[in-house]
Amino acid sequence: MLKLFKNITEEITDLEKTEMVPILVDTLMRSSHTNILKGKHLCGLLQASRYTVSEARIRKMINYIRVLNLMSPNVLIGTSQGYFITNDPHVIDDQIESLQGRIDSTEAVIDSIKAQRLNLTHSKAAIV
Structure with a gap:
């Protein structure tokens, strides 16, 4: 569970x-x-089937489906337009590349925030 997003990132329920x-x-x-x-x-669709669910929880379940390979022998693809399954290696490679780009971008933000925190620590030490 992510600390700043507790209500939407809770582990998947039974x-x-x-x-x-x-x-x-x-x-x-x-x-x-x-x-x-x-x-x-x-x-x-799920709400029509009597379930209370948010789009954030849909994404959590999509992640669960992907990690457990529940769409086998196909691969579940996520795009800005939505979700679909495929067995096309080119589409799968594009998905991998897209996900890797998101990881790289997130890592760059983490590095930047770490540097900002370090600067903040040094700034406070200089003030004291």
Whole structure:
């Protein structure tokens, strides 16, 4: 769980694992690059099935589905347009490259914040 985002990054619940994830997997199995499903659509689908769920929780369940490879033999792709499954190596490589770019960007921010914190510490020491 992320400390500054507790209500949306809590670990996946048993209800999500046993009831909601199977609905998402079944729905996503019918997706494709020409039938992309938005997080908002998936959220509405679960809400119509009596579940209270946010788009942040959909993303958490999508991550769970991906990590456990529940779409096998296909790969679940996430884009700015939504989610779909594929077995196209080029699309999968593009997804890997996109995710790596996000990691690199996040690491750059972490390095910058660490430097800013160090500067803050040195500034306070100079003031005292």
